[in-house]
Amino acid sequence: METISEQLTDALGIMILGMSLVFVFLGILILGMKLVAKKYAPVPQEKATVNARQPAVTKPAVSPLMAAVIASAIHQHRQKA
Amino acid sequence: MEGLIAFWSESGIANFTPGQLLMMGVGCLLLFLAIAKGFEPLLLLPIGFGAILANIPNGGFTDEGGLLYFAYHVGIETGIFPLLIFMGVGALTDFGALIANPKMLLLGAAAQFGIFATLLGAIGLNLVPGFEFSMQDAAAIAIIGGADGPTAIFLASKLAPDLLGAIAVAAYSYMALVPLIQPPIMRLLTTESERKIKMEQLREVSKKEKIIFPLMVLGLTILFLPAATPLVGMFCLGNLMRESGVVDRLSNTAQNELINIVTIFLGLAVGSKLSADQFLQIETLGILVLGAVAFGIGTATGVLMAKLMSKLSGGKINPLLGAAGVSAVPMAARVVNKVGLEANNQNFLLMHAMGPNVAGVLGSAVAAGVLLAVLG
Numbered sequence: 001m002e003t004i005s006e007q008l009t010d011a012l013g014i015m016i017l018g019m020s021l022v023f024v025f026l027g028i029l030i031l032g033m034k035l036v037a038k039k040y041a042p043v044p045q046e047k048a049t050v051n052a053r054q055p056a057v058t059k060p061a062v063s064p065l066m067a068a069v070i071a072s073a074i075h076q077h078r079q080k081a
Numbered sequence: 082m083e084g085l086i087a088f089w090s091e092s093g094i095a096n097f098t099p100g101q102l103l104m105m106g107v108g109c110l111l112l113f114l115a116i117a118k119g120f121e122p123l124l125l126l127p128i129g130f131g132a133i134l135a136n137i138p139n140g141g142f143t144d145e146g147g148l149l150y151f152a153y154h155v156g157i158e159t160g161i162f163p164l165l166i167f168m169g170v171g172a173l174t175d176f177g178a179l180i181a182n183p184k185m186l187l188l189g190a191a192a193q194f195g196i197f198a199t200l201l202g203a204i205g206l207n208l209v210p211g212f213e214f215s216m217q218d219a220a221a222i223a224i225i226g227g228a229d230g231p232t233a234i235f236l237a238s239k240l241a242p243d244l245l246g247a248i249a250v251a252a253y254s255y256m257a258l259v260p261l262i263q264p265p266i267m268r269l270l271t272t273e274s275e276r277k278i279k280m281e282q283l284r285e286v287s288k289k290e291k292i293i294f295p296l297m298v299l300g301l302t303i304l305f306l307p308a309a310t311p312l313v314g315m316f317c318l319g320n321l322m323r324e325s326g327v328v329d330r331l332s333n334t335a336q337n338e339l340i341n342i343v344t345i346f347l348g349l350a351v352g353s354k355l356s357a358d359q360f361l362q363i364e365t366l367g368i369l370v371l372g373a374v375a376f377g378i379g380t381a382t383g384v385l386m387a388k389l390m391s392k393l394s395g396g397k398i399n400p401l402l403g404a405a406g407v408s409a410v411p412m413a414a415r416v417v418n419k420v421g422l423e424a425n426n427q428n429f430l431l432m433h434a435m436g437p438n439v440a441g442v443l444g445s446a447v448a449a450g451v452l453l454a455v456l457g
Contacts, residue, residue: 004207010216011204015197018451022193025305025447026186026440032297033183033290040289 096138100357107355108132111250120257124230124348128250131352142353149353152346157245160238162347163231164315169340170231170442171295171319172332174410178435180290181283184390185402189440191386192406193448195226195379199371200452206371211363217241220452222368225252226375227445228259229408234351235312236449239457246354247365251372253351259412260419262373263380263404267420270384271400275391276424278399280433288324295320298443302450308457309450316446379407383437405434408441 089095111129115122134142135149142149156162179185203219206212214222221241224233225248233252237245255262268276295317302313322332354360380403387403401421405413414434421430 004204007204007207007216008201011201011219014216014220014452014455015201017455018197018200018448019190019194021306021451022190022444022447023187025301026190026444028305029298029301029443030183030186032301033180033186033294036290036293036297037180037183040287040293042285042287042290 091139093138098138098357100361101136101138104136104355104357104360105133107360108136108352111352114254114257121253123344124253125257127345127348128253128352128355131349132355133352134349135353135356143356149349152350153353156343156346157234157238157350158242160235160311162343162350163235163238164311165343166231166340166347167235167312167446168315168319169335169343170410171316171321172323172336173340174316174320174323174439174442175435176291176294176320176324176439177286178283178432179437179439180286180294182433182436185436186440186443187390188383188387188403188406188437189442189444190406191403192379192383192437192441193227193444194382195375195377195407196223196445196448196452198378199223199226199375202374203367203371206367209367212367214364214367215241217456218244220456221245221248222371223375224248224445224449224452225255225368225372226379227408227441227448228252228256228376228379228413229442229445230256232312232408232445232449234347236452239453243359244364244368246351246356246360247368248372249351250355251369255372255376256409256412259407259409260416262376263413263416264420266377266380267384267401267404267417270381271388273424275388275400276421277428278391278396279425279428280397280399280430283432283436288326291324292321295324302447306447306450306454308454309446312446312449313443316442376407380404383407383441387437399428399430399433401430402434402437405436405438406441406444408438408445410438410442411435413441414438 108129111125114120115125200223217240221237224236237248299317383403383406387400391398417434418431421428
């Protein structure tokens with residue numbers, strides 16, 4: 001009986017040690033992954049901002065002035081014909 | 082006439098022992114589960130057939146010089162087969178979901194409690210007359226709770242080779258039974274509204290992150306837990322071959338041809354351990370019971386951890402994800418998806434569940450490393 005209770009205490013020790021080691025190990029891994037994520041930040045986010053800017057720049061550039069120019073050009077062209 | 086008698090005395094009918102017939106029945110049951118029920122057919126079919134071959138009287142498959150004898154000694158006793166499988170699993174695993182959400186590693190860690198709780202349970206079982214598990218035996222049994230076949234076989238071949246057959250069969254049958262064992266526990270520990278929680282879409286992951294990940298895991302293992310480097314090292318090699326993109330041929334071989342070849346022989350060799358004299362013992366019953374308990378506890382602690390994280394994050398994490406913290410890739414993740422869909426038919430959790438699922442593979446490899454370091 002004594003040996004079993006000794007074994008149980010040993011097993012309990014291994015349990016506490018094991019669980020804390022698993023958590024510490026994976027915890028360090030989480031930190032490492034976050035560092036890597038900071039340095040090599042996902043590319044698609046940058047792309048998304050570039051894409052968002054481009055239409056914002058091109059739309060106003062086309063609409064007010066150019067539209068008027070094109071419209072008058074078409075008008076002239078039709079009159080000639 | 083003499084020739085006929087000699088023929089008869091060599092025949093199977095004249096030489097069967099009841100134990101052999103019973104174990105052939107077990108082999109047939111495994112074949113039935115694999116073929117008719119579709120439970121882990123890739124493993125249960127060769128294991129079941131191996132069990133039948135190993136129990137043929139005068140067959141000589143498992144005697145010195147027989148095919149199964151060599152398959153076992155070359156592949157399993159040395160630990161090579163489970164390690165090759167682990168390389169293939171590494172090449173098959175996409176860590177993207179985990180890299181996108183590293184916190185999921187905590188779920189993979191929490192689910193390993195099943196392993197260590199069962200260690201206590203196996204030693205506690207020694208109080209029952211007829212059971213005499215050493216600490217090494219108990220550790221090899223406990224790893225069933227990790228729900229990772231190759232890890233269980235690797236650890237058992239190192240710590241308790243005598244129990245290997247029962248442990249491997251228990252590990253693989255419970256992995257096949259994941260869809261039956263897990264859902265009741267998951268429903269018991271979560272509320273309907275928790276199961277309905279939808280999760281944000283995962284961010285994209287860059288190729289560099291995916292390449293650095295296996296190297297980082299390997300580095301940490303080298304620093305803190307060299308005992309786990311056989312398992313983790315082969316796993317990381319497979320994953321690096323996949324993610325680097327420069328050795329597609331090797332990666333394809335590791336995740337297809339090689340893992341298939343090894344699976345055939347691993348299954349046969351494990352099946353060969355299902356011979357009557359080794360398997361029909363009271364310990365086997367204890368191992369089967371302890372394995373189921375280990376599995377249940379692992380699922381439960383995973384879900385509880387996910388509940389805690391859900392509370393702390395203000396309800397952004399679906400607690401069902403915790404159940405995927407046991408390895409059993411990708412079965413556990415599919416079960417999470419299925420139970421999530423039952424609660425809300427628009428809630429697809431599969432990709433989110435792959436994170437804790439692959440974290441579970443790492444977690445159980447780390448747990449195996451701890452047990453090897455302490456008891457090996």
